[in-house]
Amino acid sequence: MRDAIIIGGGHNGLVCAFYLARAGLKVTVLERRGVVGGAAVTEEFHPGFRNSVASYTVSLLNPKVIHDMALAAHGLRIVERPLSNFLPLDDGRYLKLGAGKTVSEVAKFSQRDADRLADYSRHLDGAADLLRALVLQTPPNRVEGGWLAALPELIKAGRLGNRVRGMTLSAQRELLDLFTKSAGDYLDGWFKSTPIKAAYGFDSVVGNFASPYAPGSAYVLLHHVFGEVNGKKGAWGHAVGGMGAITQAMAKAAQKLGVEIRTDSAVAEVLLDQGRARGVVTAQGERLDARVVVSNLNPRLLYTKLIDQAALPADFLRRMQAWRCGSGTFRMNVALSELPSFSCLPGRKAAEHHGSGIIIAPSLQYMERAWMDARTHGWSREPIVEMLLPSTLDPSLAPPGQHVASLFCQHVAPTLPDGASWDDHRETVADLMIDTVERHAPGFKSSVLGRQIMSPLDLERTFGLVGGDIFHGALGLDQLFSARPMLGHADYRGPVPGLYTCGSGAHPGGGVTGAPGHNAAREILRDVARGRRLPGLR
Numbered sequence: 001m002r003d004a005i006i007i008g009g010g011h012n013g014l015v016c017a018f019y020l021a022r023a024g025l026k027v028t029v030l031e032r033r034g035v036v037g038g039a040a041v042t043e044e045f046h047p048g049f050r051n052s053v054a055s056y057t058v059s060l061l062n063p064k065v066i067h068d069m070a071l072a073a074h075g076l077r078i079v080e081r082p083l084s085n086f087l088p089l090d091d092g093r094y095l096k097l098g099a100g101k102t103v104s105e106v107a108k109f110s111q112r113d114a115d116r117l118a119d120y121s122r123h124l125d126g127a128a129d130l131l132r133a134l135v136l137q138t139p140p141n142r143v144e145g146g147w148l149a150a151l152p153e154l155i156k157a158g159r160l161g162n163r164v165r166g167m168t169l170s171a172q173r174e175l176l177d178l179f180t181k182s183a184g185d186y187l188d189g190w191f192k193s194t195p196i197k198a199a200y201g202f203d204s205v206v207g208n209f210a211s212p213y214a215p216g217s218a219y220v221l222l223h224h225v226f227g228e229v230n231g232k233k234g235a236w237g238h239a240v241g242g243m244g245a246i247t248q249a250m251a252k253a254a255q256k257l258g259v260e261i262r263t264d265s266a267v268a269e270v271l272l273d274q275g276r277a278r279g280v281v282t283a284q285g286e287r288l289d290a291r292v293v294v295s296n297l298n299p300r301l302l303y304t305k306l307i308d309q310a311a312l313p314a315d316f317l318r319r320m321q322a323w324r325c326g327s328g329t330f331r332m333n334v335a336l337s338e339l340p341s342f343s344c345l346p347g348r349k350a351a352e353h354h355g356s357g358i359i360i361a362p363s364l365q366y367m368e369r370a371w372m373d374a375r376t377h378g379w380s381r382e383p384i385v386e387m388l389l390p391s392t393l394d395p396s397l398a399p400p401g402q403h404v405a406s407l408f409c410q411h412v413a414p415t416l417p418d419g420a421s422w423d424d425h426r427e428t429v430a431d432l433m434i435d436t437v438e439r440h441a442p443g444f445k446s447s448v449l450g451r452q453i454m455s456p457l458d459l460e461r462t463f464g465l466v467g468g469d470i471f472h473g474a475l476g477l478d479q480l481f482s483a484r485p486m487l488g489h490a491d492y493r494g495p496v497p498g499l500y501t502c503g504s505g506a507h508p509g510g511g512v513t514g515a516p517g518h519n520a521a522r523e524i525l526r527d528v529a530r531g532r533r534l535p536g537l538r
């Protein structure tokens, strides 16, 4: 009999499979699609043009996972962007961030803000360091039972408390701000000029259907800075070959250890026997038994669609049904005959700004309006668009002389008002996104040779992302750390013995990190070692 079945071959499922197999377990991964990788895949979307379909830029992927899985030896190469960000502005000016230029660029708008940058980065990095230290840890969990059961969790909480106590008072204040405030209030407290607040505030609305002035959005900003590229903290880069290069390397690493990967194998049901998970039934009706079942899915999808609801505690089920999902994200890939030329910085020859994250959203107020409009209208008529041109760093993605663009757009409503369907509005909104780029880069529209469109509904249908939620559940304080996915289940174990979660709906949340997969495997192996919950497992 198999030791473990993993439902879903997203990157976290593959990471979990790798660590379980490395410990000697016999593992099968069942993936619904024809390809593994989940939201981190590369596909040809127009003849001769390939790109990352959903997730498109890399930073959060944990260095330990990269090392343990020997991803470089399995073909992964990550390159840094030549410039972090470029913001074309409505008044004909622009802001560049990165490449040693940030201070002089910000000084164009405010010398006072430029003088504050180093202090800001130091404070933000201090908070990000705490997050970095926590991503590979299992959060302190609320447990049932007496003091003996609670003791390990108390020790964990004590260690965390000690770590926070070891920070300076000023760093603790910053941490409190970042965990409780809105990104807008946080950034207003640091800076005066509009473009720098827009550049930094953009991270707070990525995958977060909210105003940058919504309390809690500062955490989403922080969530996007705890990563690194090739050892450079906070940097974002490109995986050569697209995000699929990461998951293809992961699949190879897992298969080398004997993991069986089956694609086109959707799981229809988790099998229970006397209250514990014993295996699965696929959509084709095949029954596969295993000693443990691990889910890479959004927890709401797992617990409301794949399992006998009568087997779940009523309070758990009620809360899982209300697990907050929905990102406000609209994703496009565009095949281009030539690079865009921006009115504020003309030229179609590849320059550093073409290799950056180009943010079309000039202010926090613009972002707030985008959210308010999407709330009532269904999508923002002045949307936030980040555009990357990955073929400038990776010519393998497009025919010679031509390019691909990733458009990552916010805000759109996960579900349209008045019962309207995304199937009827996908093309209109895609046109709007192209027009939004055209406003800053005349001629962009006529350079478009083909396009791939992912509305929230398409993200749900294609990848199983509930409400198009890119993180498998909103990154709000109510759904983070010891509360991810629920108080009492932050240790990757659900209420059904033998059923674990290893996807982004578990700590530390979404992004291509590999961390939930890594941590879940550790907890499963702990149970194996203790012989607890897993009778019969070697």
Ligand SMILES: Cc1cc2nc3c(=O)[nH]c(=O)nc-3n(C[C@H](O)[C@H](O)[C@H](O)COP(=O)(O)OP(=O)(O)OC[C@H]3O[C@@H](n4cnc5c(N)ncnc54)[C@H](O)[C@@H]3O)c2cc1C
Residues within 6 Å of the ligand: 007, 008, 009, 010, 011, 012, 013, 030, 031, 032, 033, 036, 037, 038, 039, 040, 053, 054, 055, 056, 057, 058, 059, 060, 265, 266, 267, 268, 296, 297, 329, 331, 408, 459, 462, 463, 464, 465, 469, 470, 471, 472, 502, 503, 504, 505, 509, 510, 511, 512, 513
């Ligand atoms: C549009 C978009 C842009 C993003 N941009 C970035 C980015 O640039 N950088 C970044 O770090 N993160 C980004 N993210 C977030 C990141 O991609 C995700 O958080 C992460 O990939 C989720 O990984 P996962 O392994 O937890 O789950 P997933 O990747 O969602 O994998 C789950 C897998 O389960 C499969 N599955 C579903 N149902 C079943 C079933 N019944 N049976 C079998 N298999 C099933 C799915 O097909 C999928 O392969 C983005 C996400 C999206 C959607």
